Amino acid sequence: MGLDIEKIRGLFPVLHQEVHGKPLVYFDNAATTQKPQAVLDALTNYYQHDNSNIHRGAHALADRATRYFEETREAIQHFINAREAAEVIFTKGTTEGINLVASTFRRKFVEKGDEIIISTLEHHSNIVPWQMLCEEKGAILKVIPINEAGEILFEEFEKLLSPKTKLVSIVHASNALGTINPVKQVIDAAHAVGAKVLLDGAQSSSHLNIDVQELDCDFFAFSAHKLYGPTGLGCLYGKREVFETMPPYQGGGEMIKEVTFEKTTYNEIPFKFEAGTPNIGDVIAFKAAIDFINELGKDAIRAHEDELLSYANEQLSQIKGFLPVGTAKEKVSVLSFNINAMHPYDVGMMLDANGIAVRTGHHCTQPLMKRLGLEGTVRASFSVYNSKSEIDKLAEGLSRIARIKNK
Amino acid sequence: MSSIQEVQDEIVSEFEILGDDKESTIYYIMELGGSLEDFPENERIEENTIKGCQSKVWLIADEKDGKVHFQADSNTDITKGLISLLLRVLNYRSPEEIIKAELNFVERIGMGSIIGSQRSNGFASMIKQIKLYALAIQTKQNA
Numbered sequence: 332m333g334l335d336i337e338k339i340r341g342l343f344p345v346l347h348q349e350v351h352g353k354p355l356v357y358f359d360n361a362a363t364t365q366k367p368q369a370v371l372d373a374l375t376n377y378y379q380h381d382n383s384n385i386h387r388g389a390h391a392l393a394d395r396a397t398r399y400f401e402e403t404r405e406a407i408q409h410f411i412n413a414r415e416a417a418e419v420i421f422t423k424g425t426t427e428g429i430n431l432v433a434s435t436f437r438r439k440f441v442e443k444g445d446e447i448i449i450s451t452l453e454h455h456s457n458i459v460p461w462q463m464l465c466e467e468k469g470a471i472l473k474v475i476p477i478n479e480a481g482e483i484l485f486e487e488f489e490k491l492l493s494p495k496t497k498l499v500s501i502v503h504a505s506n507a508l509g510t511i512n513p514v515k516q517v518i519d520a521a522h523a524v525g526a527k528v529l530l531d532g533a534q535s536s537s538h539l540n541i542d543v544q545e546l547d548c549d550f551f552a553f554s555a556h557k558l559y560g561p562t563g564l565g566c567l568y569g570k571r572e573v574f575e576t577m578p579p580y581q582g583g584g585e586m587i588k589e590v591t592f593e594k595t596t597y598n599e600i601p602f603k604f605e606a607g608t609p610n611i612g613d614v615i616a617f618k619a620a621i622d623f624i625n626e627l628g629k630d631a632i633r634a635h636e637d638e639l640l641s642y643a644n645e646q647l648s649q650i651k652g653f654l655p656v657g658t659a660k661e662k663v664s665v666l667s668f669n670i671n672a673m674h675p676y677d678v679g680m681m682l683d684a685n686g687i688a689v690r691t692g693h694h695c696t697q698p699l700m701k702r703l704g705l706e707g708t709v710r711a712s713f714s715v716y717n718s719k720s721e722i723d724k725l726a727e728g729l730s731r732i733a734r735i736k737n738k
Numbered sequence: 739m740s741s742i743q744e745v746q747d748e749i750v751s752e753f754e755i756l757g758d759d760k761e762s763t764i765y766y767i768m769e770l771g772g773s774l775e776d777f778p779e780n781e782r783i784e785e786n787t788i789k790g791c792q793s794k795v796w797l798i799a800d801e802k803d804g805k806v807h808f809q810a811d812s813n814t815d816i817t818k819g820l821i822s823l824l825l826r827v828l829n830y831r832s833p834e835e836i837i838k839a840e841l842n843f844v845e846r847i848g849m850g851s852i853i854g855s856q857r858s859n860g861f862a863s864m865i866k867q868i869k870l871y872a873l874a875i876q877t878k879q880n881a
Contacts, residue, residue, distance in 0.1 A: 677816050684763075
């Protein structure tokens with residue numbers, strides 16, 4: 332049975348407003364999703380009743396806060412099917428997760444001449460940390476090419492692999508085009524040459540079932556705010572045996588076992604990587620977001636989003652001058668496009684005048700845009716609370732824009 | 739030639755006719771961009787772009803009969819429209835007039851809410867660059 336979208340929409344207060352006199356149509360979900368009331372309530376409730384620093388306080392509030400905080404970690408463990416909760420580290424977001432790996436991994440495992448592989452589809456946050464690493468270590472960054480549809484060329488990837496490959500860091504689902512990468516094959520091929528694999532799960536985590544054990548990835552980074560949770564929070568999964576060999580990220584409280592002026596010994600994972608007081612309130616509220624997703628079920632969410640994507644493709648294809656960008660066979664609900672002879676900013680601005688929120692520009696994937704010969708795209712990305720009637724409004728708005736431009 | 743203030747008053751009354759309808763306002767701004775004179779192809783270079791704009795904006799200035807002559811272009815129609823508004827007020831004026839100009843039309847038409855805060859920064863960069871050009875030409879005149 333399908334989801335009751337009207338009922339789901341009712342859980343998101345922000346959706347019920349007018350923008351420039353028109354009802355809001357929010358299609359910028361790949362940038363950030365809206366938050367259900369339960370997440371907002373959990374956040375308020377924490378500050379009203381439980382606010383306290385965790386893991387050390389000898390009092391009831393600290394005990395409650397610690398328990399709720401660790402309950403989220405367990406919820407995430409099940410959400411991605413990690414073997415144990417200690418394999419889940421809280422970060423500021425996907426970007427920090429990637430930087431954590433880049434920064435700690437390089438200190439121990441990367442030497443001059445070693446190679447790191449990424450793909451053409453990467454977000455800047457999965458390019459720049461590796462460039463910094465390569466510059467510092469004299470390592471080499473290799474890039475998997477793509478075809479016109481926006482899919483990686485697997486045979487070319489295999490050619491890039493060698494015993495020099497230390498790490499493959501690849502996006503699970505592209506934020507700019509929606510392409511779902513064949514990550515299982517990528518991981519197996521990388522492991523065959525002894526390389527570790529990091530998956531950028533910023534987009535995939537909200538659309539796909541994630542099973543890190545089945546994937547066998549070494550790291551999986553994602554953000555809470557793209558999963559109906561708070562901003563400024565993310566998770567980095569890492570296999571225990573990999574995490575344990577890595578040096579700490581930042582120094583401070585929480586991450587130590589014992590400190591003397593002569594020498595400090597470090598805490599066990601996950602605390603080794605969580606220096607300082609964490610983002611307690613947001614972590615606790617994040618559990619409400621995970622509960623929300625679990626109640627609906629990822630499969631039902633995906634089915635609804637897929638239906639929206641194919642409906643949008645159908646409707647928008649009828650618009651004169653509609654140019655879809657990224658036509659991979661396997662996609663999450665991201666529709667990137669251009670309207671002939673129009674700059675994406677102009678299209679986005681006119682859609683905004685119609686109350687429709689989309690993203691325009693290079694989507695923090697400038698090398699990808701360059702590869703596709705584009706300055707940018709308009710991106711409509713769909714979430715569980717979006718409806719077909721909203722897509723009708725997008726199609727109407729775009730037809731009008733295209734007509735006026737081509738008159 | 740109308741004064742800077744008179745031109746600004748004209749713009750304000752045009753936008754008043756459009757009222758609160760955001761879509762018409764945006765279309766109107768985009769149409770205004772068509773009034774920009776053709777930008778010389780050989781000047782479409784990095785040095786002539788304005789920093790701080792989300793879209794690409796090229797702006798050049800030279801002196802004509804003691805006045806400042808601006809030419810500008812952008813890769814987006816809305817930005818072209820915005821810059822054409824600025825040039826309508828400030829083109830072919832003396833450097834001193836441009837430097838001293840108080841661009842009250844920007845606030846009076848509610849530019850901030852039309853183009854949003856991200857573009858407003860870019861719009862401010864355009865104004866700054868126009869005034870810098872005027873200052874450079876004034877310095878040259880006084881040398």
